[in-house]
Amino acid sequence: MAYTIEQIAASLGARAFGETTLEISGVAEPADAGPQDLALAMKPEYAAGLAQGAARAAVVWDGADWQALGLEAAIVAPRPRYVMSGLTALLDPGQGWDAGIHPSAVIHATADLAPDVSVGPLAVIGRGARIGAGSTIGPQCFVGADARIGAGAFLREGVRIGARVQIGDRFIAQPGSVVGGDGFSYVTPETSNVEQARATLGDMGDTSAQSWTRIHSLGSVSIGDDVELGANCTVDRGTIRDTRIGHGTKIDNLVMIGHNVIIGNDCLLCGLVGIAGSTRIGNNVVLAGKTGVSDNIFIGDNVITGGGTIVLSNIPSGRMMLGYPAMKMETTVEVFKGFRRLKRLFEDVSELKKTVTQSNHKT
Amino acid sequence: MAYTIEQIAASLGARAFGETTLEISGVAEPADAGPQDLALAMKPEYAAGLAQGAARAAVVWDGADWQALGLEAAIVAPRPRYVMSGLTALLDPGQGWDAGIHPSAVIHATADLAPDVSVGPLAVIGRGARIGAGSTIGPQCFVGADARIGAGAFLREGVRIGARVQIGDRFIAQPGSVVGGDGFSYVTPETSNVEQARATLGDMGDTSAQSWTRIHSLGSVSIGDDVELGANCTVDRGTIRDTRIGHGTKIDNLVMIGHNVIIGNDCLLCGLVGIAGSTRIGNNVVLAGKTGVSDNIFIGDNVITGGGTIVLSNIPSGRMMLGYPAMKMETTVEVFKGFRRLKRLFEDVSELKKTVTQSNHKT
């Protein structure tokens, strides 16, 4: 697909300059750009790259002298990062799958698919599943019994949706993700070592061998509109009620959401985040990569964590957190600085003790 | 399915009171319960919820005045958490899959399945695989050559069992889990940087480029009875002998078990736990979410770790551990307290140094 600079600018709500009838067929970093590419030079430091590449047109920073940069056409946008969204949506070549229902897909007679739904090769759609208009169920996907997926879904290859999962509109899931596995919940006939340890913080008393009995998951998973799920994630079913994910929340790869968890709207959960059972997370929360959150706690709205943060207790709304254990970011930054001077601190105190002892003797 | 209060109480070994012929068809949290639901009100704090909901019957705490709570019937159990196990097993609606062998499954002529085994659509059963009575192999599962799965297994969609893996009875695996991937084991023709670093802790000498040669995994994986495996886990094959998981061990989602690892009986491994190659773990060990364990070490019986613990060396039996590096829980709790006062400590020492220098000068 090719678009003119004018068309692209219009679709982005941005201003176009110069030869706006120039056609481009892709985007590229400035130094890699060929004559058919729109170069992305949204900051002055990309100017040198433009000279190395062969772009005739570019998206440039506000105030750039695009003619001096050797360009024939330019697009200027007020918020360049936001322009990336429209540009990449326009030029996305997609996965190249055939539309329609592949004859090798196994679709239960009672499943209810909107007329324009596509189902890829070797996908399985279970008893009573419902799939909304315009959705694509990718190759080798699985949609379980009585699951409901809204309109405009796009499931990449090998996504698994368990029985009775409810998903809103415009759901996107990357390959291998699992929604609706059983919760991890076990109990012992007698009070377990873990319960005792939690109660006493350390004294385990009689640690006799104990076997675990399963608590089955009777709930399922409810997911709002405009949610995205990364590759190889897992979202567990609730025990009695559903595990819930709000509207607009985006989840990266290899993220684990435990049973009974409630996640609000418009959150970002980055790669390898884990959220243990029954924890509640507010709206607009951002958890950086490898953040872990304990079970049965509460994280308020607008909380942000830094990479690797381990959250062991509740966090009030609006806090920025970092570290193990999670503390306010400025506290952890101080602690991290302290680490580098810790050896010296021990030496100073040791020295002080000697000095003070001596001066006391002198006195 | 509907059960009377009397039937439910009998199946749980609990006492029933009031209108024990009342039929219920599901369970619910007290505030969400409809008139057909058994409300779960096992602690006094749920009393208010009962008033909000419409439950006519509930499981209540020992000593509750169930009539005053507006209930027509009640079940009282000595250990409410344990009751959850029986209740949820009784009321589990399952995955809604058809029984029998789906015609789209690809089953090798030499595979040996007990007569009542179910195999879902598009599953693959390899050469010489054996599957015991009453087992269900879910949709799109894979069972490799000469693998053996015992009686009563339940494999959710897309589980992969590699060649020669041996699994006991009543195995449960959640979607996307992998048993029997190759171990991560490589060697360089000369002593590698890593070996040298381990030997000298830091001095890497000549760090010339080195390529890695694969050590193949000749062993497989042996798993005991009553083991459960979460979604998207990975359990690697052993190098010479099998990687081993004991009876009754339960493993949560996205857990990684490295090659040659030996795990005992009745352990709980929570989400995103990783256990590196050749490490041995005792019986009744509980590793909380995101715990990591180094290779080639030993963890004794009844050890419990807290969330995010990184274990870098052996742990004797019975210890409760927390932190990075893993230390006794009470030590780490002190360290975590210290973090919050660390900035002040540096200031105090700085102040002391000034004071002591001055008083020495005065003297």
Add this chain to the structure above:
Amino acid sequence: MAYTIEQIAASLGARAFGETTLEISGVAEPADAGPQDLALAMKPEYAAGLAQGAARAAVVWDGADWQALGLEAAIVAPRPRYVMSGLTALLDPGQGWDAGIHPSAVIHATADLAPDVSVGPLAVIGRGARIGAGSTIGPQCFVGADARIGAGAFLREGVRIGARVQIGDRFIAQPGSVVGGDGFSYVTPETSNVEQARATLGDMGDTSAQSWTRIHSLGSVSIGDDVELGANCTVDRGTIRDTRIGHGTKIDNLVMIGHNVIIGNDCLLCGLVGIAGSTRIGNNVVLAGKTGVSDNIFIGDNVITGGGTIVLSNIPSGRMMLGYPAMKMETTVEVFKGFRRLKRLFEDVSELKKTVTQSNHKT
């Protein structure tokens, strides 16, 4: 398959002694070895094991008196660990899959497979995909549109390769791994809380609710020769250009490689490692299990991290790093020692403060 001691020694470039026509059919640990097994007794501490087992032949340490150990034949190798590579390659029984193209595989008419490629049951090969000579695409694998896989690949069951991914020769991937999921990249119309937090480190100003708009991934993934990928890994596509992995790099299970990441040659990435978007990693880098690396940073050649390291900023070449935050290994080792004495340090300083105050008063 059986080999003589002589054949094995020759294939390993090692020396053989004694009854070198003895045939062996497997390898085993010394105590487990039967008369058909080659025992692996590469260190003197395995001598006792040999006496317990029934091995007639063994690989022994340099200088071992193999006859005194009761063996009829022995192989001596200069670097025993390296011998493991050749031995296990020779004796690997493989996965037991049938060669050829299984009739249940769904292969697009436009896909281009070398004549000797094997494709397992229920695999899907997409439009325009190309697969090189001698490659095996395992059961239930997916290869997307216009993807290219070189010669000699071995894809275990359920591997997913997205559209336009380019992979070199001799690629090995374990079950369930995903190459070519979409990058995790979103933007808000206004400056987001996260951007603001990064800029101000803590002051979030007006934290009004914001929704996330997707930045599509137009790039794909490029992987060099001799790369291996563990089970259930995820490698994301780049935004504009490809995410890249160099030659000879080996990646363990459940590893996440974010969008736009560039990884050099001959790296080892152990289990549960996560590398956030746009980070660059040099050659011969070894990241131990559970290492996390922030986005948009740089790690130099020959860097080694210890288990659980969280890398928040650039690392120069040749460094050994450990801890959260990542610091030089010797610094972190000192910090870890300090943790154990931290409570005592607080007490010492408290005591000093009292003493100094008193002596000041006395003076």
